[in-house]
Structure formats: structure tokens, C-alpha cells
Amino acid sequence: MHPTTPIPGEDLADLIACPKCDALYKASEPASMERAVCARCHTVLIAPRKGAGMRLIAVSLTVVILVVAATLFPFLTIRIGGASHSSSVLDAALSFQGGLFFALALAVAALIVFIPVLRALLMLYVLVPIVFDRPPARGAKAAFRMSEDLRPWSMAEIFAIGCAVALVKVADLAQVEFGPAFYMFSVLVVLVIVQDSFLCRYSVWKSLEA
Amino acid sequence: MEIPGGVRSAREAGLVACQRCTRVWPAGTEVCDRCGHTIESRDHLALQKVWAWWVVGLACYVPANVLPMLSTRTLVIQQENTIVGGAVELAEHGNWGVAIVILVASVLIPMGKFAVIAALAMSVRHGSSMSRIRRQQLYEVVEYIGRWSMIDVFVVALLSSLVQLGALAAIVPGPASLYFALSVIFTMLSAQSFDSRMIWDPDAVVDKQARAAELRNRAG
Numbered sequence: 396m397h398p399t400t401p402i403p404g405e406d407l408a409d410l411i412a413c414p415k416c417d418a419l420y421k422a423s424e425p426a427s428m429e430r431a432v433c434a435r436c437h438t439v440l441i442a443p444r445k446g447a448g449m450r451l452i453a454v455s456l457t458v459v460i461l462v463v464a465a466t467l468f469p470f471l472t473i474r475i476g477g478a479s480h481s482s483s484v485l486d487a488a489l490s491f492q493g494g495l496f497f498a499l500a501l502a503v504a505a506l507i508v509f510i511p512v513l514r515a516l517l518m519l520y521v522l523v524p525i526v527f528d529r530p531p532a533r534g535a536k537a538a539f540r541m542s543e544d545l546r547p548w549s550m551a552e553i554f555a556i557g558c559a560v561a562l563v564k565v566a567d568l569a570q571v572e573f574g575p576a577f578y579m580f581s582v583l584v585v586l587v588i589v590q591d592s593f594l595c596r597y598s599v600w601k602s603l604e605a
Numbered sequence: 606m607e608i609p610g611g612v613r614s615a616r617e618a619g620l621v622a623c624q625r626c627t628r629v630w631p632a633g634t635e636v637c638d639r640c641g642h643t644i645e646s647r648d649h650l651a652l653q654k655v656w657a658w659w660v661v662g663l664a665c666y667v668p669a670n671v672l673p674m675l676s677t678r679t680l681v682i683q684q685e686n687t688i689v690g691g692a693v694e695l696a697e698h699g700n701w702g703v704a705i706v707i708l709v710a711s712v713l714i715p716m717g718k719f720a721v722i723a724a725l726a727m728s729v730r731h732g733s734s735m736s737r738i739r740r741q742q743l744y745e746v747v748e749y750i751g752r753w754s755m756i757d758v759f760v761v762a763l764l765s766s767l768v769q770l771g772a773l774a775a776i777v778p779g780p781a782s783l784y785f786a787l788s789v790i791f792t793m794l795s796a797q798s799f800d801s802r803m804i805w806d807p808d809a810v811v812d813k814q815a816r817a818a819e820l821r822n823r824a825g
């Protein structure tokens with residue numbers, strides 16, 4: 396049976412549907428630090444946190460600074476006999492050279508540098524006016540939508556772990572040292588996790604609607 | 606936050622939900638007025654998209670394993686390694702930990718992903734003995750873990766940019782790195798195309814009857 400009439404007397408703006416399983420609920424904002432979870436698939440629907448906006452702004456700013464700085468500083472330095480060679484994040488991306496590899500180099504640079512930075516900038520653009528009680532920025536909805544679309548493609552934290560693996564692989568061959576950029580990326584791993592746990596999408600959309 | 610009378614879907618209530626911002630609209634609405642996302646009650650092409658990306662992903666995964674991922678040249682040796690070959694060599698040197706990480710990230714996880722996506726896509730059509738919540742969890746695991754396979758491509762990139770020591774030693778990426786990256790990207794797209802709401806819809810057979818009834822109503 397598929398009844399086609401909405402729940403009588405219910406304002407559609409008060410309802411929300413679970414994006415994962417389509418279960419319909421009457422939205423009621425939980426107390427801060429509590430979460431509204433879908434009853435059948437356990438997806439977190441609403442999770443407001445006090446001061447989350449400010450914290451997200453701080454995290455996004457740090458991400459921008461870290462990624463940009465980490466791009467310029469050497470990531471790892473290798474020593475073998477008298478020879479040594481340092482490599483930065485951009486060097487790593489550009490190590491794919493020639494023909495189709497060039498596309499791969501661009502993709503790698505995008506995944507570990509451009510997309511994480513772009514996402515952080517979009518978040519700032521969306522959140523700063525909201526947190527400081529200003530009307531939403533122009534195109535804020537599109538910006539937040541884009542930031543959400545980019546989420547799976549932002550892979551800076553995966554690159555950081557990849558670095559540890561690379562280290563072990565060359566340990567036999569030569570002596571390897573971590574550069575400053577390695578530590579920056581390690582902080583980034585933590586920040587990315589923090590960022591995702593503080594972001595309540597429902598709350599952001601709600602504030603953009605006003 | 607529950608609606609009395611048990612859980613029912615937005616679709617069953619004659620509504621269509623925005624998967625981006627969770628707002629609901631009357632059935633037939635095409636663009637969410639709150640966030641601007643395109644909305645569709647169920648994307649009937651979703652399964653075709655899932656399978657299309659799945660096939661290209663698998664097609665790229667084969668050369669990714671057969672072709673060399675890295676070629677290493679030192680004063681003593683010059684060799685090309687496939688993904689599995691490289692892991693085996695690490696294990697032979699006693700680096701069991703890293704060998705296992707590589708095998709899990711580049712063999713076990715991709716294979717598991719292909720199997721799970723295929724199983725989920727088929728379960729939507731033909732039903733499944735697995736509970737809905739279990740299938741939902743499987744889907745979320747695949748979505749979460751899929752990106753991590755990219756680690757192997759990053760390792761190759763790092764190694765080949767780092768180990769450039771002239772005559773002493775050099776590492777150059779092999780063609781498999783390109784295919785592997787493509788395979789990861791295509792599988793991610795395949796998983797993203799899957800509409801997990803279909804897991805929760807009443808079984809396909811019932812659904813077909815409902816659609817037939819709907820068509821009859823429209824005609825009548």
C-alpha cells in the first residue's frame with residue numbers, strides 16, 4: 396500500500412526523512428550533545444553541539460594553513476651514502492610524468508591538496524556569516540552542497556598514512572627522515588576526524604534556510 | 606523523534622525526500638527548495654549506474670594487478686614489482702606488518718568491495734536472506750573504506766618522488782598505478798550511485814505490483 400496523502404495537518408517543514416533509508420520523522424531538535432538517530436538504520440540525523448560553528452571555523456582555517464604549508468615544506472628526506480633527496484607533497488604528485496600519467500599527477504594533487512583546501516575554504520565561506528549572526532553569504536547553499544559533494548574526494552589524511560607505509564618500504568634501501576610537512580599532515584588526520592564529528596548538516600541547512 | 610504507528614518511509618507517505626538536507630517535499634518535486642539538490646523518490650537508473658561503474662572498475666582492476674606497479678633500480682638490482690609481488694617481497698624481508706597492510710588495502714578491500722556492491726545491487730532486485738540493517742551496515746563500510754584503497758597510489762607517488770638518487774637508486778611508477786587509481790575512483794562512483802533507500806523499500810515484487818496499480822490508476 397502506498398498512501399499518497401501526506402500526514403494530515405502536518406507542516407512539511409517540520410518533517411525530515413533519513414537520507415539513507417527514507418524513514419520519515421517529525422523533526423525535534425535534541426538537546427546539545429545529544430543526537431537524533433534514525434530508528435531503523437541508525438544514521439545520525441541531527442547532532443547539534445554548542446560552539447560547533449566556532450570550532451569548525453578554527454579547524455577549517457588550520458586545515459588551509461597546514462595543507463598549504465605542507466605543500467611547500469619537504470615531507471620526507473632520504474639519505475643513502477653521501478647522497479640525499481627531499482620530497483614535498485607536490486613532488487610526490489608530480490612524480491607521475493608523461494602522457495596519461497600526467498592526468499594521474501593532476502588527480503593526485505587534487506585529492507591531497509586542492510580538494511581538502513577547497514573544502515575548508517567553502518566551509519569557512521558558509522560558516523563564518525552564520526556563526527557571527529550575519530545573513531548567509533551569497534551562494535552559500537551551493538557552496539555547502541559542493542563541500543558535501545567533495546567530501547569523499549578529500550584524501551589528505553589517507554596520504555599521511557601512505558607516507559608511513561612508504562617509509563617502511565624504503566627503510567631497507569636507505570635512511571629516511573621525516574620533514575616538517577609530515578608532522579603537519581599527521582595533525583591534519585586528527586583535524587579531519589574532528590571536523591566530521593562536529594559538523595551537523597541539519598543545523599547548517601536550517602540556518603541557511605532562514 | 607518517532608512518528609506514532611511505526612516507521613514509514615517518505616515515499617510511502619506520498620512525499621519525496623532530499624538526500625542532501627533531509628527536507629521533505631510533495632511527491633513529484635524535482636529540486637529541493639532549501640538546498641537546491643536534485644531530488645528523486647528513487648532513481649530508477651541507479652542500479653544501471655552502479656553496474657556500469659562496477660564493470661569499468663573491475664576492468665581496470667585486472668591490469669592493476671598484472672602490470673608492474675613500481676620499477677626499482679639500484680646499483681645491484683633492477684626489478685619491476687606488481688602489487689602482490691611487492692608485498693611478497695616485503696614479507697620475505699621480514700616486514701610482515703607492511704606486507705599485510707598492502708595486501709589488505711590493495712587486494713582484500715578491493716575484492717571485498719566488488720563482491721559487496723554486487724551483492725547489494727542484486728539484493729535490491731531479488732531480495733536477500735540478510736537483514737536490512739546488516740546490508741545497510743555493509744554499504745556504509747564499503748562507502749567508508751573505499752577511499753582508503755587510494756593509499757597504494759600515494760605510496761607509489763611518494764616512493765618515486767623520494768627515491769631519485771641518480772645512479773645509486775631510482776624508483777619509477779609503473780602503469781599499474783594508473784589502472785589502480787582508476788579502479789578505486791570507478792568503484793567509489795559505483796558505491797555512490799547505489800541508493801541505499803532501496804534496501805529499505807518493501808520487496809521488489811510488491812513494489813512492481815504497486816507500480817502496476819499506479820499505472821492503472823493513471824490510465825483510469
Ligand SMILES: [Zn+2]
Pocket residue numbers: 413414415416417418433434435436437438
Ligand atoms: Zn534511516
Ligand SMILES: [Zn+2]
Pocket residue numbers: 623624625626627628637638639640641642
Ligand atoms: Zn535539500
